[in-house]
Amino acid sequence: MIAPANAPVRLGVVMLCHSDLDMAARMARIWVEGGARIAIHVDAKATPKAMRGMRAALADLPQVVFSRRHPCDWGRFSLVRATQEAAEALLAAHPDLTHVYLASGSCLPLRPIRDLIAYLAEDPQRDHIESVNALDVGWTVGGLNEERFTLFYPLDWRRRRWLFDRLVNLQRRLGFRRRIPKGITPHLGSQWWCLTTATLRAILEDPRRTEFDRYFRLTWIPDESYFQTLARRHAIRIESQSLTLAKFDHEGKPYQLYDDHMLLLEESRCFVARKVWKGSTGLMTRFPLAAEPQVDPAPPQPQHFERLINRTVRRRLLGRPGLYMQSRFPRKDCENGKTSAPYAIFQGFSDIFPEFETWLAAHVEADVHGHLLGPEMVEFAGRPQVGPGAISSIPQIRDRDPQGFLTALIRVTNRMQVFQFSPRDNQKLNWFMATDPNAQFHVVTGAWMLPLLDCDMPFDDIRRISAQLQRAELKQLEVLNSVWVKARVQIHELNDFMARPQAILGAALQQLQVPVHPAADMPRMRNTAGLPALLRQLRNSGLRPRLTGEGLELPEQSLTERTAAE
Amino acid sequence: MFRSRALSLADRLKRRSERQYLVARAFNRRRALKPVVDRTGRIRKGDILAFVTLRNEKARLPYFLDYYRKLGVNHFLFVNNDSDDGSGAYLSEQPDVSVWWTKSGYKKSRFGMDWINWLLMRHGNGHWCLTVDPDEFFVYPHCDNRPLGALTSWLDSSGRRSFPAMLLDMYPKGQIEEQPYTEGTNPFAIARWFDPANYTISKNAYYGNLWIQGGPRTRAFFTEDPLAGPALNKIPLVKWYWRYAYVSSTHMLLPRSLNLVYDEDGGEQASGCLLHAKFLSLFADKSAEELDRGQHYANSREYKAYHAGLRGRGTDLWCSESREYTGWRQLEDLGLISRGNWA
Numbered sequence: 001m002i003a004p005a006n007a008p009v010r011l012g013v014v015m016l017c018h019s020d021l022d023m024a025a026r027m028a029r030i031w032v033e034g035g036a037r038i039a040i041h042v043d044a045k046a047t048p049k050a051m052r053g054m055r056a057a058l059a060d061l062p063q064v065v066f067s068r069r070h071p072c073d074w075g076r077f078s079l080v081r082a083t084q085e086a087a088e089a090l091l092a093a094h095p096d097l098t099h100v101y102l103a104s105g106s107c108l109p110l111r112p113i114r115d116l117i118a119y120l121a122e123d124p125q126r127d128h129i130e131s132v133n134a135l136d137v138g139w140t141v142g143g144l145n146e147e148r149f150t151l152f153y154p155l156d157w158r159r160r161r162w163l164f165d166r167l168v169n170l171q172r173r174l175g176f177r178r179r180i181p182k183g184i185t186p187h188l189g190s191q192w193w194c195l196t197t198a199t200l201r202a203i204l205e206d207p208r209r210t211e212f213d214r215y216f217r218l219t220w221i222p223d224e225s226y227f228q229t230l231a232r233r234h235a236i237r238i239e240s241q242s243l244t245l246a247k248f249d250h251e252g253k254p255y256q257l258y259d260d261h262m263l264l265l266e267e268s269r270c271f272v273a274r275k276v277w278k279g280s281t282g283l284m285t286r287f288p289l290a291a292e293p294q295v296d297p298a299p300p301q302p303q304h305f306e307r308l309i310n311r312t313v314r315r316r317l318l319g320r321p322g323l324y325m326q327s328r329f330p331r332k333d334c335e336n337g338k339t340s341a342p343y344a345i346f347q348g349f350s351d352i353f354p355e356f357e358t359w360l361a362a363h364v365e366a367d368v369h370g371h372l373l374g375p376e377m378v379e380f381a382g383r384p385q386v387g388p389g390a391i392s393s394i395p396q397i398r399d400r401d402p403q404g405f406l407t408a409l410i411r412v413t414n415r416m417q418v419f420q421f422s423p424r425d426n427q428k429l430n431w432f433m434a435t436d437p438n439a440q441f442h443v444v445t446g447a448w449m450l451p452l453l454d455c456d457m458p459f460d461d462i463r464r465i466s467a468q469l470q471r472a473e474l475k476q477l478e479v480l481n482s483v484w485v486k487a488r489v490q491i492h493e494l495n496d497f498m499a500r501p502q503a504i505l506g507a508a509l510q511q512l513q514v515p516v517h518p519a520a521d522m523p524r525m526r527n528t529a530g531l532p533a534l535l536r537q538l539r540n541s542g543l544r545p546r547l548t549g550e551g552l553e554l555p556e557q558s559l560t561e562r563t564a565a566e
Numbered sequence: 567m568f569r570s571r572a573l574s575l576a577d578r579l580k581r582r583s584e585r586q587y588l589v590a591r592a593f594n595r596r597r598a599l600k601p602v603v604d605r606t607g608r609i610r611k612g613d614i615l616a617f618v619t620l621r622n623e624k625a626r627l628p629y630f631l632d633y634y635r636k637l638g639v640n641h642f643l644f645v646n647n648d649s650d651d652g653s654g655a656y657l658s659e660q661p662d663v664s665v666w667w668t669k670s671g672y673k674k675s676r677f678g679m680d681w682i683n684w685l686l687m688r689h690g691n692g693h694w695c696l697t698v699d700p701d702e703f704f705v706y707p708h709c710d711n712r713p714l715g716a717l718t719s720w721l722d723s724s725g726r727r728s729f730p731a732m733l734l735d736m737y738p739k740g741q742i743e744e745q746p747y748t749e750g751t752n753p754f755a756i757a758r759w760f761d762p763a764n765y766t767i768s769k770n771a772y773y774g775n776l777w778i779q780g781g782p783r784t785r786a787f788f789t790e791d792p793l794a795g796p797a798l799n800k801i802p803l804v805k806w807y808w809r810y811a812y813v814s815s816t817h818m819l820l821p822r823s824l825n826l827v828y829d830e831d832g833g834e835q836a837s838g839c840l841l842h843a844k845f846l847s848l849f850a851d852k853s854a855e856e857l858d859r860g861q862h863y864a865n866s867r868e869y870k871a872y873h874a875g876l877r878g879r880g881t882d883l884w885c886s887e888s889r890e891y892t893g894w895r896q897l898e899d900l901g902l903i904s905r906g907n908w909a
């Protein structure tokens with residue numbers, strides 16, 4: 001199908017090919033059959049055999065010209081040089097062209113070329129080239145934006161990466177700054193464009209072209225900046241969006257397109273997409289879409305597709321918070337979210353109220369566990385042998401990787417996780433939880449002493465255990481009071497808590513930020529009558545109790561009044 | 567990057583000599599393998615190869631070959647460790663299979679890794695090589711739509727040389743012995759359950775790999791001593807170079823950089839899973855036999871544990887928290903695998 005001779009738009013294509021010339025030949029045929037003229041540049045590194053095959057495949061098409069071959073390296077000026085010469089060859093062979101499209105051998109036209117021509121005809125003066133001021137872009141790779149233009153880049157990044165990096169650092173240290181030629185402002189953008197021949201000619205025939213070429217030869221990735229910068233100098237109207245759908249990952253490599261992208265590509269209504277994996281036979285047979293009777297000049301809408309790509313880039317760079325797995329094992333403090341959802345830790349409450357766990361479970365919409373980090377077993381809600389996510393309740397397995405245990409539990413469950421904690425439990429996670437913004441601590445210090453009142457151990461053992469637990473809790477409080485804490489922490493001394501348990505408990509429930517059933521009743525409280533005596537006994541045996549609060553008499557009238565007044 | 571450089575020079579030299587030792591060892595023992603059918607002449611440039619060691623796994627083979635052929639493996643290289651159930655004859659008939667036979671001890675040859683390292687060195691150089699057992703089935707992101715060749719060409723273009731796939735133990739609901747497996751059928755029609763979130767990870771600083779344990783085996787057989795439970799981390803897919811070597815099963819390799827398949831800055835690299843179809847009705851007989859031979863890792867501790875478990879209460883690994891396998895997307899949602907930036 002040949003475009004009508006009187007059509008206002010006569011399209012030419014410059015095609016850059018590196019490897020896989022079979023596919024490139026197929027693409028060239030699609031372009032030509034759609035009514036375009038084409039100039040092909042083949043990387044000088046391609047084998048003569050492949051080259052012969054390509055020439056043979058296109059021998060019947062007089063609209064095809066081949067330009068002089070250069071060896072091309074990624075990110076170097078050779079790509080610009082190849083484009084320039086191919087464009088010159090194209091314009092010399094077909095001087096009547098109105099637009100030139102730059103494509104690669106793996107760029108697949110998605111819609112009929114006729115649609116593209118109709119779209120260009122809507123405003124024949126417009127240049128379609130993504131061109132963003134280099135000072136403003138935030139998306140280039142490796143943090144080089146402005147520096148692409150102000151330092152020298154004589155080395156190939158792919159082959160001499162180490163030296164390349166050293167050279168950049170050296171120039172930075174020495175304060176190098178290349179002078180940018182007068183009259184141009186560095187712009188960046190996608191390598192793939194569609195320019196009017198007027199603009200393209202102006203760029204190629206610019207009287208200062210030697211000066212510009214010399215400058216760009218040593219900039220970084222000139223194929224993304226040469227035409228993008230010079231178009232700003234010559235164009236009348238720029239539509240700063242590429243007509244080619246081409247997304248790059250964080251390392252600057254183009255995404256490949258597969259058969260399962262078919263629907264997305266169709267919806268994107270883009271004219272051309274790259275880069276197609278050579279095994280995607282489904283895409284190659286489906287596209288370009290067959291021409292409808294009605295020519296459709298609708299503009300491309302790549303937003304949906306771009307969202308998909310951006311999502312994947314985010315997953316590659318940031319990952320899913322709270323996930324630790326075979327291909328994501330962040331170093332400490334590089335987690336981008338230590339856990340995946342909020343959770344709460346109640347410390348001391350189960351010592352004061354023996355049935356606290358069941359009471360709390362009845363009052364909040366959350367999974368309320370016992371002592372998950374307890375020494376005898378992992379006390380999942382309901383005490384199953386195997387907890388959520390098939391996590392074993394055996395403490396040895398948990399203690400093999402406590403952090404993995406907690407993060408997996410939080411990630412695999414849907415509701416908020418709430419659990420009891422005490423100085424008797426595994427203390428390995430103290431720093432991890434304290435520095436996690438998802439954690440919520442409600443601590444009553446010194447409450448661990450209450451269960452000791454009811455036991456009939458000899459006093460020597462009670463004293464020894466008290467010393468151990470007090471040491472553990474003091475150490476934990478050091479963590480909870482440090483400046484690094486990101487968790488929400490509420491600490492009450494036992495004394496203080498006993499003075500107004502209902503108010504503190506109510507406030508704690510409110511803070512959970514899950515639906516709470518109004519707590520009219522209070523859980524049964526342990527008998528604390530023997531506490532002053534025990535404290536005195538401990539003190540007299542040489543162990544100073546430091547966590548239950550001021551004063552021995554409990555509750556001390558004057559103290560509670562003072563606290564309430566505060 | 568910086569960290570790995572900063573590691574001590576002594577360690578680097580030590581790893582290097584260890585690698586050289588492994589390569590030399592594999593080379594020295596090459597004569598333990600007698601070629602039965604050698605069709606390696608048919609391997610073309612760019613082919614994807616599979617390397618497998620087996621012993622009496624005839625029942626599993628038809629589905630295994632079928633599965634990997636569909637995935638896009640071009641040639642299979644089997645080491646037949648003295649099978650007597652007709653596995654060897656069956657394999658010899660296959661057009662895309664080369665077979666070597668050996669009688670030497672599995673344990674003596676570092677659990678078969680000397681044989682595999684030799685075949686990899688001899689035939690794997692420059693190819694993407696998948697090293698699996700006959701009961702391991704590779705799944706990766708998009709594996710329902712994209713062949714293995716799409717994955718390897720993407721790995722090539724992103725400059726990666728190895729791809730991790732954690733071992734995921736699959737099991738049936740109910741007693742393992744009660745649901746007989748028929749040769750040629752999909753084992754995951756029976757063993758279609760797995761543990762979603764009970765895996766523990768630690769890092770091996772010397773080799774750089776992650777050490778993953780957990781799953782149903784640790785939960786059911788290794789409760790006394792979870793540290794002794796089987797390792798689940800595997801790196802089965804490698805663009806091979808003749809100087810590489812597997813150190814211990816396919817859990818880790820040398821040089822160390824091949825083990826760095828995970829991101830430490832919070833991002834996710836792409837990864838897959840090996841679905842492990844070990845717990846079928848075939849397993850009960852096998853575990854008794856293997857226990858007698860005593861040829862397995864850590865003095866066959868695993869098999870002893872299974873056997874003890876078996877006698878105690880029959881083997882039912884299923885629990886109310888088990889998940890039924892529905893596909894790679896489910897594994898990705900659970901965070902067992904990741905597509906990384908392979909959109």
